Amino acid sequence: MLEIMLFVVFPYVALAIGIVGTIYRYLTNQYSFTTLSSQFLENELQFWSSTLWHYGILPTTFIHLAGFIIPSVMNALHGTPELLYLSELAGKVLGIMALVGAGIMIVRRLTFSKIRAVTSTADWIVLFLLFIQVFFGLILAFTYRWGATWFIHTATPWMNSLAFFSPAPQYVTALPLAHKVHFLTGFLLFAVMPFSRLVHIAAFPFSYMWRRFQLVIWTRRKASS
Ligand code: HEM
Numbered sequence: 189m190l191e192i193m194l195f196v197v198f199p200y201v202a203l204a205i206g207i208v209g210t211i212y213r214y215l216t217n218q219y220s221f222t223t224l225s226s227q228f229l230e231n232e233l234q235f236w237s238s239t240l241w242h243y244g245i246l247p248t249t250f251i252h253l254a255g256f257i258i259p260s261v262m263n264a265l266h267g268t269p270e271l272l273y274l275s276e277l278a279g280k281v282l283g284i285m286a287l288v289g290a291g292i293m294i295v296r297r298l299t300f301s302k303i304r305a306v307t308s309t310a311d312w313i314v315l316f317l318l319f320i321q322v323f324f325g326l327i328l329a330f331t332y333r334w335g336a337t338w339f340i341h342t343a344t345p346w347m348n349s350l351a352f353f354s355p356a357p358q359y360v361t362a363l364p365l366a367h368k369v370h371f372l373t374g375f376l377l378f379a380v381m382p383f384s385r386l387v388h389i390a391a392f393p394f395s396y397m398w399r400r401f402q403l404v405i406w407t408r409r410k411a412s413s
Contacts, residue, residue: 194372195357199350202375209382210390233296241289244282245322251279256347259340266336275336276329283326290319310384317377324370331366343371 255262266272294315297307329335342359349356360371381387 191357191361194368195346195360196350196355198372199375202379206378206381209379210387213382213387214390233292237289237292237296239289240285241293244285244287244289248279248282248286248325251282255336255339256344256351259344262336263340272334272336276334279335280326280329283322283329287319287322287326290315290322294319310380314377314380314384314386317373317380321370321373321377324366324373327366328370332364342367346371 251262266275297303297311297315332338342363345356346359349359360367377386381389
């Protein structure tokens with residue numbers, strides 16, 4: 189029963205809260221679709237944390253999605269030992285970049301009083317969840333080797349079973365605790381999205397991904413000579 193609650197009911201509830209909540213927030217408060225950047229208050233650590241985080245987590249997310257949506261292609265991509273080694277290495281490097289980025293974000297908010305002052309409880313919860321999520325992802329990657337292959341025979345059929353409304357939790361219920369924490373936190377992040385600055389993920393159009401960082405330009409009148 190607990191397993192049905194955790195691996196069937198909870199994912200649907202979390203997705204429903206994430207989707208309905210995000211649409212509701214968009215319709216009622218479009219201008220709140222922002223990261224509420226604090227670059228203005230501190231620039232250097234913000235640059236390193238944001239760059240490491242985003243360059244690590246975005247490819248990781250796309251690799252996860254590919255594993256869910258096109259498992260046969262992903263399987264073929266890991267078809268030789270060399271490719272499997274390479275993908276393991278890439279996954280770990282990207283994950284470590286994301287973890288260091290999230291770590292710097294937390295330290296930065298703890299260290300600078302001005303930034304701490306503009307950090308809400310929701311911000312702390314999201315930062316903590318993201319850190320935990322990536323941390324457990326790396327635990328999986330380091331302690332249960334060859335994830336690229338077992339991913340496709342566990343997480344993929346479970347996710348697909350949810351997507352096609354024919355839930356099959358048995359693909360994941362026998363996995364170790366670290367896997368379960370990682371999967372459940374993944375869905376929890378969906379649920380907290382509309383209540384936090386994570387909504388910026390849904391900020392369409394996504395031009396912020398390739399535009400330059402926020403530029404703050406001071407315009408002062410020249411001192412008269
Ligand atoms: C419920 C959805 C999710 C499932 C089923 C899932 C599944 C997995 C699996 C099976 C691995 C091990 C892969 C390997 O060892 O090669 C992994 C690793 C990882 N996951 Fe997830 N994950 C989910 C959501 C997320 C989310 C939302 C994030 C980030 C915010 C994330 C970040 C990571 C990272 C950083 C790694 C380690 C790097 C890697 O090996 O790719 N995961 N995930």
